[in-house]
Amino acid sequence: MRDLLITGAKIADGEPADVLIRDGAIAEIGAIESADGIERLDADGLVLLPGFVDLHTHLREPGREDAETIASGSAAAAAGGFTAVLAMANTTPVTDTAEAAELVYDRGRAIGLVDVFPVGAVTKGLAGEELAELGLMARSRARVRLFSDDGTCVQDARVMRRALEYLKPFDGVISQHAQDVSLAGGSACCHEGEISGRLGLPGWPGAAESVIVARDVQLARHTGSRVHVAHVSTAESVEIIRWAKAQGIAVTAEATPHHLALGTKLVTGYDPVFKVNPPLRPSEDQEALRAALADGTIDAVATDHAPHARHDKEHAFEAAAFGMLGLETAFAVVHDLMVRSGRMPLADLVERMTVAPARIAGLAEHGRPIAVGGPGNLVLVDPERRVTVDAAASNSLSRNNPWHGMSFTGAVHATILRGRVTALDGKVHDQ
Amino acid sequence: MPKHLISSADLDRGEVEAILETASSMHDVQRREVKKLPTLRGRTIINFFFEDSTRTRSSFEIAGKWMSADTINLSAKGSSTSKGESLRDSVQTINAMAVDALIIRHNQSGACHQVAGWVDASVINAGDGTHEHPTQALLDAYTLRSRIGDLDGKHVVIVGDLTHSRVFRSNVITLKTLGARVTVVAPPTLMPAGIGSWSAADGFATSWDLDEVLEGDDVPDAVMMLRVQRERMSGGFFPTPREYTVGYGLTRPRLNALLARNPRALVMHPGPMNRGLEISADAAESDASIVLDQVSSGLAVRMAVLYHLLAGEEVAS
Numbered sequence: 086m087r088d089l090l091i092t093g094a095k096i097a098d099g100e101p102a103d104v105l106i107r108d109g110a111i112a113e114i115g116a117i118e119s120a121d122g123i124e125r126l127d128a129d130g131l132v133l134l135p136g137f138v139d140l141h142t143h144l145r146e147p148g149r150e151d152a153e154t155i156a157s158g159s160a161a162a163a164a165g166g167f168t169a170v171l172a173m174a175n176t177t178p179v180t181d182t183a184e185a186a187e188l189v190y191d192r193g194r195a196i197g198l199v200d201v202f203p204v205g206a207v208t209k210g211l212a213g214e215e216l217a218e219l220g221l222m223a224r225s226r227a228r229v230r231l232f233s234d235d236g237t238c239v240q241d242a243r244v245m246r247r248a249l250e251y252l253k254p255f256d257g258v259i260s261q262h263a264q265d266v267s268l269a270g271g272s273a274c275c276h277e278g279e280i281s282g283r284l285g286l287p288g289w290p291g292a293a294e295s296v297i298v299a300r301d302v303q304l305a306r307h308t309g310s311r312v313h314v315a316h317v318s319t320a321e322s323v324e325i326i327r328w329a330k331a332q333g334i335a336v337t338a339e340a341t342p343h344h345l346a347l348g349t350k351l352v353t354g355y356d357p358v359f360k361v362n363p364p365l366r367p368s369e370d371q372e373a374l375r376a377a378l379a380d381g382t383i384d385a386v387a388t389d390h391a392p393h394a395r396h397d398k399e400h401a402f403e404a405a406a407f408g409m410l411g412l413e414t415a416f417a418v419v420h421d422l423m424v425r426s427g428r429m430p431l432a433d434l435v436e437r438m439t440v441a442p443a444r445i446a447g448l449a450e451h452g453r454p455i456a457v458g459g460p461g462n463l464v465l466v467d468p469e470r471r472v473t474v475d476a477a478a479s480n481s482l483s484r485n486n487p488w489h490g491m492s493f494t495g496a497v498h499a500t501i502l503r504g505r506v507t508a509l510d511g512k513v514h515d516q
Numbered sequence: 517m518p519k520h521l522i523s524s525a526d527l528d529r530g531e532v533e534a535i536l537e538t539a540s541s542m543h544d545v546q547r548r549e550v551k552k553l554p555t556l557r558g559r560t561i562i563n564f565f566f567e568d569s570t571r572t573r574s575s576f577e578i579a580g581k582w583m584s585a586d587t588i589n590l591s592a593k594g595s596s597t598s599k600g601e602s603l604r605d606s607v608q609t610i611n612a613m614a615v616d617a618l619i620i621r622h623n624q625s626g627a628c629h630q631v632a633g634w635v636d637a638s639v640i641n642a643g644d645g646t647h648e649h650p651t652q653a654l655l656d657a658y659t660l661r662s663r664i665g666d667l668d669g670k671h672v673v674i675v676g677d678l679t680h681s682r683v684f685r686s687n688v689i690t691l692k693t694l695g696a697r698v699t700v701v702a703p704p705t706l707m708p709a710g711i712g713s714w715s716a717a718d719g720f721a722t723s724w725d726l727d728e729v730l731e732g733d734d735v736p737d738a739v740m741m742l743r744v745q746r747e748r749m750s751g752g753f754f755p756t757p758r759e760y761t762v763g764y765g766l767t768r769p770r771l772n773a774l775l776a777r778n779p780r781a782l783v784m785h786p787g788p789m790n791r792g793l794e795i796s797a798d799a800a801e802s803d804a805s806i807v808l809d810q811v812s813s814g815l816a817v818r819m820a821v822l823y824h825l826l827a828g829e830e831v832a833s
Contacts, residue, residue, distance in 0.1 A: 279710025279717075285625035285647035285685060288709045355626030399604035401624035403645070 087124050089504045090117060094128035094465060096455050097432065104133060106461035109503035114457055126506065128465050131498050134435050136168025136462040138442040138451050139412065140231070140260065140339055141315060141387035144170075144201070147188070148177025153392035153482050155189065158412070159198035160480035161390070163508035165412040166464035166497035167199055169443065169451040174206040175236040181206035181217035183225035190227035197516045198507045199500075200462075202446065205229040207248050207259055213240050216248055223255040230447040233260035235315060236362075238297055240266060245301065249310035258311040258337075258445060261301055263322065264363065269293035274403055276349045276364045284353065286402060289364045291319035298322045302329040305336050313445055314338040316389050318363040320373030327382045337445050339387035340374045342411055342418040343487060347371075351487070357398045357405035358487050361391070375422070379429040384441040386434075388415050392483030410486045413479055413511070416464075417472050418488065420495030424468070431468065461504035470496040480513060517824045520632045520639045524650040524689035531824075532693055536658050538820035539813070545582065546816060555827050556585035559616040563589045564607070565642070567623040571787070571811065572642050572651075576619050579818040585616075585826075603627060604634050611635040617826055620644070638825050646680045652786055653686035655817040657694055659809045660738055663782055668695035671734050675701040675726060675764055676742030676794055677753075679708045683742060683786045688720055697734065701726050703763060705753045726764050730774050738782040739774065741766050741795045757793050768798045775804060782806050 091104040096114070103117040119125060139162065145153035153161075155172070162170045172189055174180035180189060186203040193201025205222040209215045211234045222229040232252065239245045239261060248259060269289040275281040277288025298314055302325055305312040314326060317338045329336045349367050351359040359365060377383040391408025398405050419438065423429050443452025450460045471494050476486035500508040507514055517534075518526045527535070545551055561580045563573055573589065580587035592606060603622075610618065617638045620628050625645030632639040643649040660667060672691050678684045678700055691698050698720040700711075707722065708714070715722050723729050730736065744760065754760045761767065766783065774781050783795075783805045791797045800807060 277709045279714045282679075282708030282710040282714055283685070285645050285682060285708075290709075355629045357630075396602045396605070399602040401603050401622060401627040401630065401645075403624045403626075404603075 087122065089126060089461070089501065089506070090119055090123045091126045091128050091133060091465070094131055094133035096133050101129070104455070106501070106504035109461050111455065111457055111459045111461055114455070126465070126499060131465045131467050132431070133455060134464050134466060135439045135452050135455060136464045136500060136502065137166045137416065137438045138446070138448065139167050139170040139388050139390070139415070140385055140442045140446060141235070141389045142170040142172055142412065143175070143389070143391045143408065144172045144189070145176065145392060146192070149394070151482070152394045152397070155192045155201060156196050157480060157482045158390070158392070159193060159196045159201065160513040161412040162199040163500045163502070163513055164480050164497070164511045165414070166416050166466065166500050167412060168462040168464070168500065168502050169200040169202060169448055171202050171204050171231055171446055173235045174204050174233060175211060179206050179210050180204065181209050183218060183221040186222045186227040186229050187225050197502070198513060199502065200451070202231070202448065203227050203229060204235070204260065205232045207232045207234045207239055208244060211237055213237065213244060216244070216251060219248065219251055219257065220255070223257060230255065230257050231260055231313070231445070232257055233262065233315065235260065235262045238262045238264040238266065242300060242304065246304050246308060249304055249308040249312065253310055256447065258313050260313040260315045261297065262315050263294045263297035263301065265293045265296050268296070272403055274360055274364065275352055276366050278349065278367060280349050280353060284355070291321055291366070291370070294319050294363055295321035295325060298325050302326070302334055302336055305329070306332070306334045309335070311335040311337070316341050316344060316363060316387065317374065317383060318344045318366050318370060320370050323373045323377040323382055327377070330382065337384045337441070338382070339385040340378055340383045341387060341389045342415050343409055345371060345374050345378065346418050346422050347487060352402070355402045357400065357402055358409065358485050360402060360405055360407055361409050362407040375428060378423060378437060379433070384437065385445060386415060386419050386437045387442065388412050392481050393485050395484060398485050408485065410479065410481055410483060413481070414474055414488045416466060416497050417493035417495045420468065421493040425494050461501060463501040464497060465499040467496045467498050469494065472496045478511065519825070521650050521821060521825060522628050522632055522639060522641045523648050524653050524686040524693070526650070527693065529693050532654065532657065532690060535654060535817070535820045535824055536661060538823055539658050539816040542819040542823070543813070543816040545819070551582045553583050555823060556580065556583040559585040559826055560614070561585045561587045561617045561619060561822070562610055562615050563587065563619045564592070564610060565590070565621045566592050566627070567621050567643070569621055569643070571814070572621065575814040576642060576818050579815055579822055583819055583822060585822070603630065607631045607635055611637060617822065640821065640825065643682055645682065647682055648686045649682040650686045650690070651818055651821055652683050653690035654821065655810060655813045656687055656740070656784060656786070657690050658817050659784070659806050659813045660782065662809070662813070663806060664737055664780065667691065669697070670737040671697045671699070672738045672740060673699045673701060673729055673736045674740045674742065675766070677706045677744050677748055678702045678711070678742070679706050680745060680748065681742050687740065688718065692719060699723060699729050699734070701729055701764065703754055726770070730770060735778045736774065736781055737778065738784055739766060740784040743786065743788065744790055744794050761793055765793060766795045766799045768796050771796070771799045771802060771804065784810060786810065
């Protein structure tokens with residue numbers, strides 16, 4: 086493996102320094118003489134951070150390779166500054182066995198653009214009834230620690246309780262898509278409020294999320310196991326999580342860039358690009374999420390990158406598929422919305438986009454401080470560069486991009502996985 | 517005139533009044549022995565119905581034919597997620613045939629809005645899910661005006677399943693456009709989400725108590741009863757049909773109480789009626805009822821809409 090010398094990068098709040106990566110790990114930091122055979126990456130004016138970790142990605146492979154593949158999703162992740170992604174289990178077939186988990190893990194390794202860690206299903210086939218092979222997935226090569234029935238919620242409290250208990254020996258965690266289907270069923274597609282009333286769209290009330298969050302917090306307390314709340318979207322859920330943390334209950338939470346930045350009003354044109362589950366919420370909820378991300382009540386940013394083929398989106402709003410792209414834009418959106426606005430320092434963005442998600446998912450080689458001996462999984466960002474999102478320029482196979490045409494300050498310059506540059510200015514470097 | 521008629525909000529007061537004026541002349545055509553007008557000769561109109569309909573479709577079809585347009589009816593079952601043809605593909609196939617107007621009914625809200633962005637033809641909403649039904653609101657306004665004249669300052673009460681009603685959503689807009697005062701009445705479970713801020717913003721009143729509204733200081737000029745869909749009865753929105761009728765049905769005693777205060781008050785229903793549930797047979801058959809007038813107005817109003825949207829202003833003048 087070639088050595089990589091990154092020159093002149095700012096590391097955290099320190100002075101610019103050179104960083105030498107050898108054999109996939111950081112070998113030296115300081116003023117380093119370049120030598121023959123060393124690849125150089127000029128980082129003047131750029132900031133070096135640990136590579137981002139996404140707790141919530143849909144790669145669609147196996148099953149819907151027309152919407153995304155592990156290769157195209159890995160490319161989008163690398164372009165977005167990610168060195169690790171957690172690939173959700175709602176593929177076809179579902180990732181509910183060790184073999185299915187290893188398939189995703191191995192393919193990710195073979196592509197080599199980002200470490201793909203499969204999320205295991207909590208229940209067989211995501212049906213919510215019988216536990217999936219949690220232990221075998223944990224013991225597999227993929228070493229699964231994060232489990233989720235995402236796309237659907239574990240409705241049955243007894244199943245949820247059993248799963249939480251069963252995970253204890255291997256310190257697993259359940260990422261819950263919190264949605265009480267008796268309050269927000271399959272047709273619910275718009276935040277329940279004046280806009281859903283006017284548009285005549287089936288409402289998705291905030292309470293359908295917070296009642297599950299409240300229940301799961303109590304189950305986490307009862308079992309002593311860890312619950313992670315996926316894509317928190319309401320102020321009420323935030324309040325419950327804040328309370329639970331104050332009690333010392335082992336709950337963590339993530340928010341998506343779109344729930345932080347985009348509001349319900351966007352659906353008034355019935356454009357299914359803005360249809361997502363949970364739905365975009367009103368400004369009061371957005372403000373609560375921003376405050377919770379800043380104060381750490383919400384531990385992590387996660388993209389819920391959800392690619393869909395065009396023909397699955399071009400139905401009437403209620404029938405169109407849920408979800409939007411997010412991997413390539415996450416840093417720009419969160420940096421602009423949270424850091425540049427003064428809501429939180431860049432160090433907290435690092436905590437939310439890599440340190441905390443790596444800790445939650447139990448990833449030893451990601452989200453580590455930049456220090457000699459540490460992993461060469463890094464991202465170089467330009468906090469001053471203005472970017473305008475172009476949906477057509479995406480590395481994803483899909484185009485359901487809600488950010489198209491919007492501009493943000495903050496850009497990913499280069500992504501480095503074990504000392505290899507995987508993406509430079511949005512262009513992927515294949516092995 | 518706008519190119520499309522997707523929402524009742526697409527029309528300002530002048531445009532609504534122009535359509536209703538034209539509808540009045542079209543109504544005269546309806547009484548002639550030979551009903552054919554040459555106005556839309558050479559134009560092609562497609563009635564594209566993704567949801568079953570008898571009255572709305574036949575009235576659009578006859579309206580087009582009486583104006584000499586070539587009209588074609590197409591039916592399609594609503595598409596399901598990830599399966600079969602997308603909505604865009606369905607309508608673009610039609611659009612490729614260079615049609616002048618697409619009249620669309622769809623079982624899902626917003627479908628017409630989306631279609632208008634994909635095709636060159638004029639799109640007319642013939643009912644989209646629980647969103648809007650603008651030609652129904654126009655024909656209701658036409659029927660009311662033909663009985664009680666200018667709607668400015670008149671009080672119209674709309675009663676029933678507001679949550680799932682596209683008739684309510686379009687009517688509240690058109691009635692307000694024409695200067696009427698509107699009160700909507702339903703049990704809380706059949707009030708749309710956000711009705712509080714919505715009614716405050718758009719200037720209409722809401723109530724859970726039909727008797728209080730009928731006996732209130734603001735005496736109604738018309739009461740529009742909405743159909744309660746059969747599937748709602750088992751949906752937990754209210755306990756039993758009997759309880760609904762007691763609370764929200766236009767029963768004989770309620771009709772008498774209304775007529776005692778305003779002998780010229782009118783009873784409306786967009787049909788089809790559930791007699792004995794939201795409206796008693798007496799009320800439906802009474803002299804106050806203009807339910808059948810609503811049906812016959814439908815044709816004239818739809819002719820007027822086609823005329824203004826397709827024939828353009830030069831013909832209208």
